Amino acid sequence: MYVKGIDVKKLNKLVDELRKRDLWAERHSYSIRIIYNGLIVASLHIYPGFNEAVLRLYGDNTSDRYVQSVVSEVLSQVLEDVKLKVVKIR
Numbered sequence: 001m002y003v004k005g006i007d008v009k010k011l012n013k014l015v016d017e018l019r020k021r022d023l024w025a026e027r028h029s030y031s032i033r034i035i036y037n038g039l040i041v042a043s044l045h046i047y048p049g050f051n052e053a054v055l056r057l058y059g060d061n062t063s064d065r066y067v068q069s070v071v072s073e074v075l076s077q078v079l080e081d082v083k084l085k086v087v088k089i090r
Contacts, residue, residue, distance in 0.1 A: 004048045006030070010078055011046075017074040023067065034067060042067045044075075046082065054085045064088065 011027060018025040024035040025044075034042040041059030046052075055071050057064040072084055 006046065006048045006079065014074060014078045017078060018070065021070045021074070023070055034071070036063050036067060039063075042071070044071060046079070048082075051081050051083060052085060053079070053082050054087060057086065057088045 011030070015025045015027050015032060018032070018034065022036065026033045026035075030046040030048065032044040032046075033040060034044060036042075036059065039059065041057065041063045043056045043058075045054045045056070047054070053075060055068060057067060059067065068086055075082060075084055
């Protein structure tokens with residue numbers, strides 16, 4: 001058994017790509033906080049051992065749709081093998 005990780009360069013690229021699309025992202029290890037229009041609207045938690053990422057949405061329906069669309073697109077480009085699970089937090 002071994003611990004699976006993700007190259008730091010890939011994680012930083014993920015953050016950079018989110019920022020290019022008007023989402024401010026701050027990363028701490030495998031968790032990314034996402035700010036849109038000055039508000040924290042989501043968090044993305046990556047679980048490399050399970051090839052899964054969980055996007056937790058905290059915003060309104062408009063920001064939720066935009067964030068989910070952008071994160072889904074960027075994640076599939078940068079971390080191709082990682083499946084996205086979306087959870088709306090209210």
